[in-house]
Amino acid sequence: MxxxxxxxxxxxxxxxxxxxxxxxxxxxxxxxxxxxxxxxxxxxxxxxxxxxxxxxxxxxxxxxxxxxxxxxxxxxxxxxxxxxxxxxxxxxxxxxxxxxxxxxxxxxxxxxxxxxxxxxxxxxxxxxxxxxxxxxxxxxxxxxxxxxxxxxxxxxxxxxxxxxxxxxxxxxxxxxxxxxxxxxxxxxxxxxxWCASARFQVPPHPHPWAQKYYVPYATDSNAIRRIIQLDVAYAVAGEYETDFQPNWGNMDFLADFLRPTASEGSSSWYNLLKKAxxxxxxxxxxxxxxxxxxxxxxxxxxxxxxxxxxxxxxxxxxxxxxxxxxxxxxxxxxxxxxxxxxxxxxxxxxxxxKDTSRARRLNKLEKIQNRLIKAAKDSDMDEVRELLKEVELSSQVSQKPGSRAxxxxxxxxxxxxxxxxxxxxxxxxxx
Structure with missing residues (x-):
C-alpha cells in the first residue's frame, strides 16, 4: 500500500x-x-x-x-x-x-x-x-x-x-x-x-472495591497518612446494599464493571453501553x-x-x-x-x-537526471516540463480500463x- x-x-x-x-x-x-x-x-x-x-x-x-x-x-x-x-x-x-x-x-x-x-x-x-x-x-x-x-x-x-x-x-x-x-x-x-444523576441509573453507593480501598480514607487525612505507612487497607467498610446481579449469560462478568440497577435488569449489557x-x-x-x-x-x-x-x-x-x-x-x-x-x-x-510512490519518483529522477540537467542548461523549458511530467507519471498506478472487478x-x-x-x-x- x-x-x-x-x-x-x-x-x-x-x-x-x-x-x-x-x-x-x-x-x-x-x-x-x-x-x-x-x-x-x-x-x-x-x-x-x-x-x-x-x-x-x-x-x-x-x-x-x-x-x-x-x-x-x-x-x-x-x-x-x-x-x-x-x-x-x-x-x-x-x-x-x-x-x-x-x-x-x-x-x-x-x-x-x-x-x-x-x-x-x-x-x-x-x-x-x-x-x-x-x-x-x-x-x-x-x-x-x-x-x-x-x-x-x-x-x-x-x-x-x-x-x-x-x-x-x-x-x-x-x-x-x-x-x-x-x-x-x-x-x-x-x-x-448533576450530570450523572440526570443521565445514568447506577447504585447510589460505591462499588465494593471503593468501599474497601477508598471510602474509609477519602475524608480523613490521618487515615491517609496511616495507610501510606502501613501500605495495607486496614479500615472496616460500612454497611452497603448488595449490587443487583443481572442475567447476561456469558457476559455476566461485565455486571461488576457496569453495575446495572434492578430497573435496568431487563436491559442487555450493550444497551447500557449505548446509554454511556x-x-x-x-x-x-x-x-x-x-x-x-x-x-x-x-x-x-x-x-x-x-x-x-x-x-x-x-x-x-x-x-x-x-x-x-x-x-x-x-x-x-x-x-x-x-x-x-x-x-x-x-x-x-x-x-x-516504505513509501513506494516516492521511491518510484526518485528512481525515475535518477534515470533522467542527465537529460534534465542538459535541458536546463539549454533553457529548453518544454523539455524540462516533459521530463518532470514523466517523473510524476512514474508514481501513478492505473487500473486496467473497463475492468469489471x-x-x-x-x-x-x-x-x-x-x-x-x-x-x-x-x-x-x-x-
Missing part, C-alpha cells in the same frame, strides 16, 4: 478549502436562520454526493485504493474494539463510586475556566458572542476529513484516499484506547456535578478535541494552504467552548491537542514502512464509505 498523502495540495487550487469552510458556514445557519438551513443543507449534501459520483468513472487510481482496502478495514475493526473498551470504561468510572459521590463532590479548580470568565468581562460583547457561538462541532470535523479523503477524486490530495482514511482511523483508535486507559486509572469529578455516550466524569483527555486535532493534522499534511490555518482556528475555538461550557477541564483539551499532534506524527514513522470495487467502496459516514454521524454525535 502506498503512503497516505504527504504533499501539499496539487495545482495550487484552493477549491477544497473554500468548499469546506462554506459547508461549516451553511451548517451554522441552523442558529441564524433555520428556514434557510432547511433549504440549503439538503442541497449541499446532494451537491457533495453528486460531485463524488460524477468523478468516479474518471478516477485512475482504483488499484491503489484496492491495495489500501485491507488496512482500511483492519483499522476500522481496531477502532471499533477501542471504542468498545472506552464505552465499558465510561460506564465503569461513572458507576464505581455511585451517584452519591457524583452529587456531593465539587468540580476541580480550573484556571482556564476562570480565565474565560474574566475575559467575558473585558472583551467586546461581539467577540464574546463569537467565542460562545456553536460554530463547529464533532460532526463538522468528521465531515471535513471525509471531504478531504474524497477529494482524491479531484486530485486535490494524493491517492489513495483509503490509505489516508486508514491512517486517520488507526490513529484515532490508538488515541481513544490511550484515553480510556488514562481516565479509568484515576477517576476525576465532573465539571457538571460521552460519559459524565471528567474523561482525561477530550475525545472531541482528539478528533478535531487529527482532522487538522490530516488536512495540514495532505492539503495545506489557508484553509488548514482556518481549521486550526476552529480547533482552538472548539477547545475554548469545551472549557467554557464545562464539558471538560482545561487540562483535557490541552493534553488532547498535543496527544493528537504526537500520535499523528508517530504513525507517520511506520505508516507505511475494478468497477465493482469502486462502486462498493463508494457505497461502503457513504454508509460508514452516515453511521459515524448518527452514532458518535456525543463524542
Amino acid at each position: 502506498r503512503s497516505p498523502p504527504m504533499s501539499r495540495r496539487r495545482g495550487g487550487s484552493a477549491g477544497l478549502g473554500i468548499v469546506a469552510i462554506a459547508y461549516v458556514g451553511i451548517d451554522y445557519l441552523r442558529h441564524l436562520s433555520p428556514a434557510w438551513h432547511e433549504r440549503l443543507q439538503p442541497a449541499v449534501w446532494a451537491g457533495l454526493a453528486i460531485a463524488v459520483v460524477i468523478r468516479v468513472p474518471f478516477y485512475k487510481h482504483w488499484l491503489l485504493e484496492l491495495r489500501a482496502a485491507v488496512p482500511f478495514i483492519l483499522s476500522i475493526l481496531f477502532m471499533l474494539s477501542a471504542l468498545l473498551f472506552e464505552a465499558i470504561s465510561v460506564r465503569s468510572v461513572t458507576a464505581v463510586l455511585g451517584l452519591d459521590w457524583h452529587n456531593g463532590t465539587p468540580p476541580l479548580p480550573d484556571v482556564g475556566q476562570w480565565l474565560l470568565l474574566s475575559l467575558n468581562e473585558k472583551l467586546p460583547q461581539v467577540l464574546v458572542d463569537i467565542l460562545r457561538a456553536g460554530i463547529i462541532g464533532l460532526h463538522h470535523f468528521l465531515m471535513l476529513f471525509v471531504m478531504l479523503a474524497f477529494s482524491v477524486l479531484y486530485n486535490s490530495v494524493e491517492a489513495p484516499g483509503l490509505g489516508l482514511a486508514a491512517r486517520y482511523i488507526f490513529t484515532m483508535g490508538i488515541g481513544r484506547l490511550l484515553r480510556a486507559i488514562a481516565f479509568i486509572s484515576t477517576i476525576l469529578p465532573s465539571p457538571r456535578p 455516550g460521552g460519559g459524565c466524569n471528567d474523561l482525561l483527555y477530550s475525545g472531541h478535541m482528539l478528533v478535531a486535532v487529527l482532522t487538522a493534522m490530516a488536512w495540514t499534511e495532505a492539503y495545506g494552504g489557508f484553509s488548514s490555518a482556518l481549521i486550526w482556528m476552529l480547533v482552538m475555538h472548539s477547545a475554548q467552548r469545551e472549557i467554557r461550557e464545562r464539558h471538560h477541564y482545561s487540562v483535557d483539551c490541552i493534553v488532547a491537542i498535543y496527544m493528537g499532534i504526537y500520535l499523528w506524527k508517530m504513525t507517520s514513522l511506520f505508516w507505511p514502512i 475494478m468497477w465493482l470495487f469502486s462502486g462498493a467502496t463508494i457505497f461502503f464509505t457513504i454508509v460508514l459516514v452516515l453511521l459515524a454521524f448518527t452514532l458518535t454525535s456525543d463524542g
Whole structure:
C-alpha cells in the first residue's frame, strides 16, 4: 500500500478549502436562520454526493485504493474494539463510586475556566458572542476529513484516499484506547456535578472495591497518612446494599464493571453501553478535541494552504467552548491537542514502512537526471516540463480500463464509505 498523502495540495487550487469552510458556514445557519438551513443543507449534501459520483468513472487510481482496502478495514475493526473498551470504561468510572459521590463532590479548580470568565468581562460583547457561538462541532470535523479523503477524486490530495482514511482511523483508535486507559486509572469529578444523576441509573453507593480501598480514607487525612505507612487497607467498610446481579449469560462478568440497577435488569449489557455516550466524569483527555486535532493534522499534511490555518482556528475555538461550557477541564483539551499532534506524527514513522510512490519518483529522477540537467542548461523549458511530467507519471498506478472487478470495487467502496459516514454521524454525535 502506498503512503497516505504527504504533499501539499496539487495545482495550487484552493477549491477544497473554500468548499469546506462554506459547508461549516451553511451548517451554522441552523442558529441564524433555520428556514434557510432547511433549504440549503439538503442541497449541499446532494451537491457533495453528486460531485463524488460524477468523478468516479474518471478516477485512475482504483488499484491503489484496492491495495489500501485491507488496512482500511483492519483499522476500522481496531477502532471499533477501542471504542468498545472506552464505552465499558465510561460506564465503569461513572458507576464505581455511585451517584452519591457524583452529587456531593465539587468540580476541580480550573484556571482556564476562570480565565474565560474574566475575559467575558473585558472583551467586546461581539467577540464574546463569537467565542460562545456553536460554530463547529464533532460532526463538522468528521465531515471535513471525509471531504478531504474524497477529494482524491479531484486530485486535490494524493491517492489513495483509503490509505489516508486508514491512517486517520488507526490513529484515532490508538488515541481513544490511550484515553480510556488514562481516565479509568484515576477517576476525576465532573465539571457538571448533576450530570450523572440526570443521565445514568447506577447504585447510589460505591462499588465494593471503593468501599474497601477508598471510602474509609477519602475524608480523613490521618487515615491517609496511616495507610501510606502501613501500605495495607486496614479500615472496616460500612454497611452497603448488595449490587443487583443481572442475567447476561456469558457476559455476566461485565455486571461488576457496569453495575446495572434492578430497573435496568431487563436491559442487555450493550444497551447500557449505548446509554454511556460521552460519559459524565471528567474523561482525561477530550475525545472531541482528539478528533478535531487529527482532522487538522490530516488536512495540514495532505492539503495545506489557508484553509488548514482556518481549521486550526476552529480547533482552538472548539477547545475554548469545551472549557467554557464545562464539558471538560482545561487540562483535557490541552493534553488532547498535543496527544493528537504526537500520535499523528508517530504513525507517520511506520505508516507505511516504505513509501513506494516516492521511491518510484526518485528512481525515475535518477534515470533522467542527465537529460534534465542538459535541458536546463539549454533553457529548453518544454523539455524540462516533459521530463518532470514523466517523473510524476512514474508514481501513478492505473487500473486496467473497463475492468469489471475494478468497477465493482469502486462502486462498493463508494457505497461502503457513504454508509460508514452516515453511521459515524448518527452514532458518535456525543463524542
